[in-house]
Amino acid sequence: MAKILIVDDEIDIAELISDSLTDEGFETLTCNKALDALNLIDESIDLILLDIMMPNMTGIELCNKIREKIKCPIIFVTAKASTVDKLVGFEIGADDYITKPFDIYELVARVKAHLRREERKTFIDNKKVVIGEFEINKESYDVFKCNERINVSTREFEVLWYLVSNAGVVLTKEQIFRSVWGNDYGDIGTVAVHIKSLRDKLDEDEKYIKTIWGVGYKFLKEVRNDS
Secondary structure: OOEEEEEOOOHHHHHHHHHHHHHOOOEEEEEOOHHHHHOOOOOOOOEEEEOOOOOOOOHHHHHHHHHOOOOOOEEEEEOOOOHHHHHHHHHOOOOEEEEOOOOHHHHHHHHHHHHHHHHHHOEEOOOEEEEOOEEEEOOOOEEEEOOEEOOOOHHHHHHHHHHHOOOOOOEEHHHHHHHHHOOOOOOOOHHHHHHHHHHHHHOOOOOOEEEEOOOEEEEOOOOOOOO
8 A cells, every 4th residue: 555645734635635545545644844744754655745835844845855865756736837836846856746726536646647657666576676776687697787787696696686575674684694595504794795795886875775773684665865
């Protein structure tokens, strides 16, 4: 079930959108203040509907801050209807722009379309993973980042495959070691060595392979946009 955050200082509009999306089977969170919305932003949010004209912090400012945290689709829902306003919205990171007053059925349809598009960006089966900038093929042991082939060792590939096939899940060093090395002789410390090697080759900015201190590692389905 997709989780959608609705940020609008007009309570009636926020509730109308929330009720309509809930009827379609989505989980919704509503927030009437931009500053409060920042506390709700995390990787569990699949899509954000965002007003522009709000007190204390505009939707434009909030969009910039959201883009520092997560990369999910953002749809502006606003009375600001000029071409310049729309261009600014797209420039700072919005994925779509709906003007008020709006047709609620069209809004719901656009939400569904963006969520379908996001689902197509991540493909995982028992032979191939496509996620973010990566395409990883288990049959050929090929790893591509931004369509460029990256050379990795067999063991590095096996560690990477285990991470990406469990994307979004925190995996302990013990789980990784047991899955990749099995009954082979080795030291669990070699997990960290292989993680470092993978980062050096694939993820120098550590956008995808995250260390969860005291637990293990997680491969993110969505990454921070620090640009």
